[in-house]
Amino acid sequence: MSISETGNMSNTSSDTSTMNSSNSSSDETAQSTEQSAVQSTKRAARPIDVMTLYPRDMNIYGDTGNLLVITRRLALYGYQPVVHAYNQGDPWPEHIDLLLGGGGQDSGQRKVQEDLIKRGPQLRDLASAGVPMLLVCGLYQLFGAYFQTMDSDRIPGINVFNMVTIGSAERQIGNIVEESREFGTLVGYENHSGRTFLVAESSTKPLALVRKGVGNNPKTGTEGARVHNVIGTYLHGPLLPKNPKIADFLIHTAVSRRYGKFDPQMSDDDRRELQMLDHRAITARRIAADRPR
Amino acid sequence: MAHQSMSAFETTPQQDRAIRARHEARARRSAWKAGLTPTLGKLVRHIAQIRGGGSSFPGMVVEKFDPGFLSRTIAQMPLGALVVSGTNGKTTTTRMIASLLSSLGLRVFTNPTGANFVRGVISSLIPQVSASGKIDADIAVLELDEAYSVKFVQQVRPLFSVLLNVMRDQLDRFGEIDTTARLLSHAAAATTNTVVLNREDPLISGLARMVSAPASVRYFGLANDRLRALFPNDDDIHVSDKDLLRRHEDQSDLPSADVTLAGVRAGSADFQIDGVQRSTSVRLSGVYNLFNAAAALTAVRAVARQAGEIAQKATHNAAHSAARDQSDQSDRVTMSASRIERLKQCEQAASDDDVLLNALAHVTPAFGRGETIHVRQKTADGATKSVPVEMVLVKNPGGFRLALRSFDPHGTDTMIAINDRDADGRDMSWLWDVDFTSLRGQSVTEVSGIRCWDMALRLGYDRVRVGDIQQDLSAGLQHFLAANPTKPKRIFCTYTAMLALRHDLARSGEADVSDVGVGA
Numbered sequence: 081m082s083i084s085e086t087g088n089m090s091n092t093s094s095d096t097s098t099m100n101s102s103n104s105s106s107d108e109t110a111q112s113t114e115q116s117a118v119q120s121t122k123r124a125a126r127p128i129d130v131m132t133l134y135p136r137d138m139n140i141y142g143d144t145g146n147l148l149v150i151t152r153r154l155a156l157y158g159y160q161p162v163v164h165a166y167n168q169g170d171p172w173p174e175h176i177d178l179l180l181g182g183g184g185q186d187s188g189q190r191k192v193q194e195d196l197i198k199r200g201p202q203l204r205d206l207a208s209a210g211v212p213m214l215l216v217c218g219l220y221q222l223f224g225a226y227f228q229t230m231d232s233d234r235i236p237g238i239n240v241f242n243m244v245t246i247g248s249a250e251r252q253i254g255n256i257v258e259e260s261r262e263f264g265t266l267v268g269y270e271n272h273s274g275r276t277f278l279v280a281e282s283s284t285k286p287l288a289l290v291r292k293g294v295g296n297n298p299k300t301g302t303e304g305a306r307v308h309n310v311i312g313t314y315l316h317g318p319l320l321p322k323n324p325k326i327a328d329f330l331i332h333t334a335v336s337r338r339y340g341k342f343d344p345q346m347s348d349d350d351r352r353e354l355q356m357l358d359h360r361a362i363t364a365r366r367i368a369a370d371r372p373r
Numbered sequence: 374m375a376h377q378s379m380s381a382f383e384t385t386p387q388q389d390r391a392i393r394a395r396h397e398a399r400a401r402r403s404a405w406k407a408g409l410t411p412t413l414g415k416l417v418r419h420i421a422q423i424r425g426g427g428s429s430f431p432g433m434v435v436e437k438f439d440p441g442f443l444s445r446t447i448a449q450m451p452l453g454a455l456v457v458s459g460t461n462g463k464t465t466t467t468r469m470i471a472s473l474l475s476s477l478g479l480r481v482f483t484n485p486t487g488a489n490f491v492r493g494v495i496s497s498l499i500p501q502v503s504a505s506g507k508i509d510a511d512i513a514v515l516e517l518d519e520a521y522s523v524k525f526v527q528q529v530r531p532l533f534s535v536l537l538n539v540m541r542d543q544l545d546r547f548g549e550i551d552t553t554a555r556l557l558s559h560a561a562a563a564t565t566n567t568v569v570l571n572r573e574d575p576l577i578s579g580l581a582r583m584v585s586a587p588a589s590v591r592y593f594g595l596a597n598d599r600l601r602a603l604f605p606n607d608d609d610i611h612v613s614d615k616d617l618l619r620r621h622e623d624q625s626d627l628p629s630a631d632v633t634l635a636g637v638r639a640g641s642a643d644f645q646i647d648g649v650q651r652s653t654s655v656r657l658s659g660v661y662n663l664f665n666a667a668a669a670l671t672a673v674r675a676v677a678r679q680a681g682e683i684a685q686k687a688t689h690n691a692a693h694s695a696a697r698d699q700s701d702q703s704d705r706v707t708m709s710a711s712r713i714e715r716l717k718q719c720e721q722a723a724s725d726d727d728v729l730l731n732a733l734a735h736v737t738p739a740f741g742r743g744e745t746i747h748v749r750q751k752t753a754d755g756a757t758k759s760v761p762v763e764m765v766l767v768k769n770p771g772g773f774r775l776a777l778r779s780f781d782p783h784g785t786d787t788m789i790a791i792n793d794r795d796a797d798g799r800d801m802s803w804l805w806d807v808d809f810t811s812l813r814g815q816s817v818t819e820v821s822g823i824r825c826w827d828m829a830l831r832l833g834y835d836r837v838r839v840g841d842i843q844q845d846l847s848a849g850l851q852h853f854l855a856a857n858p859t860k861p862k863r864i865f866c867t868y869t870a871m872l873a874l875r876h877d878l879a880r881s882g883e884a885d886v887s888d889v890g891v892g893a
Contacts, residue, residue: 254799357833
């Protein structure tokens with residue numbers, strides 16, 4: 081029984097039997113089998129526009145893996161991923177169904193800072209309109225109100241999340257396991273010195289409670305942030321390969337917004353491939369969760 | 374490194390002089406102990422060997438007891454220390470330089486693989502010094518971990534440094550790439566004779582600004598854009614090969630290089646030395662090993678020039694010893710006639726490109742860096758056949774990408790073994806910055822190691838077929854060897870996986886798996 085299903089987000093549990101959250105992926109696959117049995121063999125091109133935010137400067141720690149998972153799963157579900165790499169100064173894509181943003185070095189953050197502030201209103205509009213987004217590490221921080229450096233300079237963010245991040249001398253590094261009400265157990269690797277604090281009683285909620293590791297900051301035991309259909313997190317690994325529930329949430333949301341409903345059209349090969357990927361993810365998650373901090 | 378000291382990250386190259394002065398003062402206070410150090414060090418080493426302690430333990434004891442041991446021992450060598458650092462290729466490059474200098478006639482001390490931190494260097498010096506603390510070597514060629522290169526130059530100023538590249542490596546260790554470049558700037562600033570830099574890596578060639586007279590900079594590089602396209606830097610991961618070529622057209626303002634790699638074929642390579650192109654056969658495989666050979670050749674040429682100058686000065690001093698000017702002690706080098714002869718010989722030999730390239734032709738791959746172990750396998754008709762198993766160490770995305778581009782998968786069975794211990798890199802993110810689609814046509818026969826399921830998941834998303842997945846390395850290796858017994862094999866493996874697999878192969882096959890390292 082998954083902790084998330086009982087709604088008990090206990091921080092002290094170390095019971096690895098809670099790691100069955102990925103089983104739902106195979107349930108979904110079983111469901112889609114029935115649906116697609118009546119589908120004609122011919123597939124219509126159903127594009128989904130995926131934007132990556134600043135991939136040139138904010139792509140560290142395997143963030144490209146998140147994009148690969150989204151595009152491959154979209155293709156397996158019978159949708160056509162169209163990727164827009166947006167770097168500072170580029171024209172804004174006409175249509176955005178799903179947005180991915182990664183982490184960067186301090187130098188990368190400085191390079192994108194100005195453009196991000198300029199694009200802030202557009203990004204806030206997309207977020208409140210319900211466009212699904214995933215922001216990892218560096219861009220997660222900049223989607224908050226500000227990042228305060230150790231010299232007390234405040235680098236402004238774009239206020240999608242109601243939170244602030246404070247620089248610290250201590251870097252939080254290691255394997256992390258956390259429990260999310262929406263997505264079950266999440267596994268990944270954190271590597272950050274910023275400490276993020278969500279503003280209490282606001283619409284921004286934590287993504288998960290940390291079971292092993294540090295997360296947003298050493299005090300509150302929370303990790304990541306959630307608002308609208310936007311997810312912010314410190315989890316690398318990268319996040320989506322070993323946490324396919326979040327990948328499917330982003331995809332379902334994007335597809336439903338654009339086409340009214342999520343309607344996968346899959347061949348038997350597609351289904352087998354997806355099952356294989358999710359089977360490997362389940363085993364990889366179990367091993368990752370048991371590795372030392 | 375489990376016990377990485379953070380202080381290396383907090384100092385600037387400008388502070389190194391003061392840190393060295395403090396260290397020297399501490400060394401002087403303990404100088405009276407110097408006569409006891411060799412005996413103590415050898416005793417501790419003996420005990421550590423019996424008790425199975427780590428290689429750093431004798432170094433730790435000696436460093437505490439006699440802080441001057443390292444600098445005093447290296448100061449005995451007329452060519453001092455040559456430091457090799459950077460993300461990828463340290464071990465191979467160090468081995469090449471040591472091997473080339475030995476074949477040019479020098480007596481070379483070098484640290485064995487895995488002892489690439491200050492105490493490791495001290496530990497490996499201990500068995501080489503006599504009871505009175507003398508060492509019979511002309512130069513110390515040292516592979517140093519990026520962070521420990523800072524610690525090292527805060528004790529000893531090297532005459533030469535060779536800085537290879539900065540790539541994403543075990544980011545869980547240093548945090549960021551820019552941090553790694555900052556670490557290497559200490560070695561560039563402390564070097565007194567020649568700093569050898571990779572002109573193709575902007576973060577490395579930018580370190581030229583740290584070099585101050587009398588030290589000078591020499592570059593190594595690639596001769597053409599076709600080769601450059603094989604070495605994408607980390608920023609190029611989203612860029613197609615065509616765009617890469619276009620970008621490199623803008624690189625006409627690169628500094629001129631001492632030695633460049635100009636062409637690569639199976640079993641041979643072309644180098645341009647002072648702009649003149651020459652071919653040589655090579656036993657090293659992998660285009661990145663051959664690029665590092667250009668670094669090694671550049672370094673060896675710099676060492677040989679300095680050897681010639683020292684020999685000349687020493688000859689001069691010997692001739693004028695009767696009229697020695699007491700005020701000019703610092704420049705005086707007193708050395709034996711045989712040593713002067715060795716240094717002269719080294720300079721002469723290195724000035725002949727044919728001799729240099731011939732020496733390079735005989736360098737063999739380092740431990741786990743494309744080395745081939747032969748394993749006796751049973752054929753279908755019951756006869757035995759020797760089957761090559763090539764070990765390719767992979768430890769970061771840049772290195773893995775280069776390895777995949779360097780080795781043709783056709784006609785070879787492939788195994789990938791991924792561990793996640795400290796020496797491997799604990800964050801699996803790096804696997805997702807490697808493009809595995811080149812393996813799609815061949816499939817991967819075996820995936821093994823602690824994080825085999827992360828690796829299998831990665832291959833799944835690149836649609837590369839996987840034959841078998843086993844977490845246990847011994848079982849995975851057995852299965853791999855048995856799958857197609859007589860087919861040549863290649864294993865891409867992280868560091869601790871390589872150690873385990875090598876150990877297993879040594880037990881099972883007729884494998885020649887002795888450790889490398891050129892002795893003093």
